[in-house]
Every structure is written in structure tokens, then in C-alpha cells.
Amino acid sequence: MGVNEGNSPGHPYVLEIWPPGHYSPIHVHSNSYGIIRVLHGKISTKLYSHFNVNHQIPFVTQLFEKDDVTWLSPGLNQIHKVANPTSSLCITIQAYHYGHDDQDHYEYFDYITNNGKNISHFDPKSDMDYVQFKKLIKKEWVAYGNRP
Incomplete structure (x- = not known):
């Protein structure tokens, strides 16, 4: 959500739906x-002390539930893995911003590939803008008969 103004990695506001x-x-x-x-819903976060293919053991795992809030800042909670371990949908809203003194913006999120052997990066771009998303959800809601 919002426009990438260059002061955050990707869009500054992110609505994520975790099946x-x-x-x-x-x-x-x-x-x-x-x-x-x-x-x-609920979301699990595993925190790591190093971003390295040879060190993939979390030092803590935390389960967050509806209305829980967590954070990250340079040097703290930066390296993590997020998962929905439940049988229900989870939805999170996130906001990101670089610090005022950070003039060397790195626009990517680096990640360890699923085989655990390589580091790669992705450009965090939105799947769709908020207006498109809202229209799609309304269409599905109407088609579903407005049932919960």
C-alpha cells in the first residue's frame, strides 16, 4: 500500500495474507x-543472529496473535523467518522506513533460498494496489453470498 518513495525497501505499508x-x-x-x-489469526517468527547459509538455527521463536505488535530496527530483529503454522488464515499489516541518517538505501530483501545453500535477493513489490485488492475482495464477498 502506498507509493514507493525510496525511503523504505519497497512499499512503505504492506498488507500480507498468510494462508x-x-x-x-x-x-x-x-x-x-x-x-x-x-x-x-496467528503468525510465528523465528529470529536469527546471523544471515549465513552455514548458520540457520534460530535463537528464539515467538507466536504472535491478533492485535500483537512486533518491530525491527537496524541491528535488531532484522533476520527472521515468518510462518503461519495454523490451519486458519493470518493477516498482518506492516510499515517500513529507513532511518533519517541512512542515505545508502538497499532496495532489496536478501534471503536464503529454500534449499538453504544460497543467498539471493528480491525486490519487494506489491502484488496489487489497495484499490484493486478492495474491489477483488468485494467481488469475492458478493459471489460468496456475504457469508462469513
Whole structure:
């Protein structure tokens, strides 16, 4: 959500929908600041002390539930893996921003590939803008008969 103005890795606001069993790879957030709130469901976060293919053991795992909030800042909580370990949908909203003194923006999130042997990067781009998303959800809601 929002426009990438160059002061965050990708869009500054992200609404993520985590189907049951879905997860991210181990990744790092480009030394940005961030705040994450669980809007619905539960999400698990594993934190890592090193971003290295030879060190993939988390030092802590935390389960966040609806209305829980967590954060990251340069040097803290940057390296993590996120997963929805439940049988229900999880939705999070996230906001990211580089620090005022950070003039060397790295626009990518580096991650460890699923085979655990390589480091790669991706450009965090939105799947669709908020207006498109809202129209699609409304269409599905109407087609479903407005049932929960």
C-alpha cells in the first residue's frame, strides 16, 4: 500500500495474507525500521543472529496473535523467518522506513533460498494496489453470498 518513495525497501505499508502453512524464507530487512501488527489469526517468527547459509538455527521463536505488535530496527530483529503454522488464515499489516541518517538505501530483501545453500535477493513489490485488492475482495464477498 502506498507509493514507493525510496525511503523504505519497497512499499512503505504492506498488507500480507498468510494462508495456512505458508512461510517466508529466512530473510533480512535491509537495515530498515519496521512495525508489524497481526490483524487476524496467528503468525510465528523465528529470529536469527546471523544471515549465513552455514548458520540457520534460530535463537528464539515467538507466536504472535491478533492485535500483537512486533518491530525491527537496524541491528535488531532484522533476520527472521515468518510462518503461519495454523490451519486458519493470518493477516498482518506492516510499515517500513529507513532511518533519517541512512542515505545508502538497499532496495532489496536478501534471503536464503529454500534449499538453504544460497543467498539471493528480491525486490519487494506489491502484488496489487489497495484499490484493486478492495474491489477483488468485494467481488469475492458478493459471489460468496456475504457469508462469513
